[in-house]
Amino acid sequence: MKEKFISSIMAGVYIALGAMSYLVIENSLVGATFFATGIFLVFNFYGRLFTRVCPMSIVTKEYGVVDYIIAWVGNGIGAFLVATIGHFSRFEGKIAEKLQHVAELKLYDGSLSLFIMGFFCAVFVTYAVLLGKKYKAGSFAQIFFVWILITVFVYGGYDHIVANMYYLSAYSWKFGLDLPAVLHNFFFVTLGNIVGGLTIGYLERKNFLGQQ
16 A cells, blocks of 8 residues: 555656646747646656546456556655655746646636547547557657656646646645635546546557557
8 A cells, every 4th residue: 555655656756747747838838738747757667646546446456446546646746745845946936927827727727628629638648548558668769658648648738636736736826726726626527537547548449458
């Protein structure tokens, strides 16, 4: 259990580092390509990322409901820790303007929109997870396919619960906490990520296992 929890915390840290990379680069398309930094760390250091646990729980059945909870909580702690540390440095000033724009779009979005944006995020991330697992860690194929899929989801502004945990934590430190809006975002994005991940996991399970 301890190992799973630490792995989940580190996965949250990895995604937060990717989100930091996105925010610090002024051009959103270029920044989106560097967000994949976090995903590559998850793949190569075997972090228990929530949006990886969800689809793989149905594809390979290596995870269960308890793993969902551990991953979600651990990822959140990791993302919050990175946001908190960043708050006490000059880095916060470098990302403040873009952070405000990104976070407020997510923070004050409607329930259905958040669910849909979470769903489509999970579609892209699940395919990245499946392709990342299919190809050897560090191989050109793994890097290329994962990079493309993650870049599209980030540039498109889709909602990834762990990235949002970082964005909204960092935003709350800088601009103030709107707890009801944060909880609203977390609930519907989590739901969308779960449904999207399980849907693609179910639809692609036979194809994926047949290629193993």
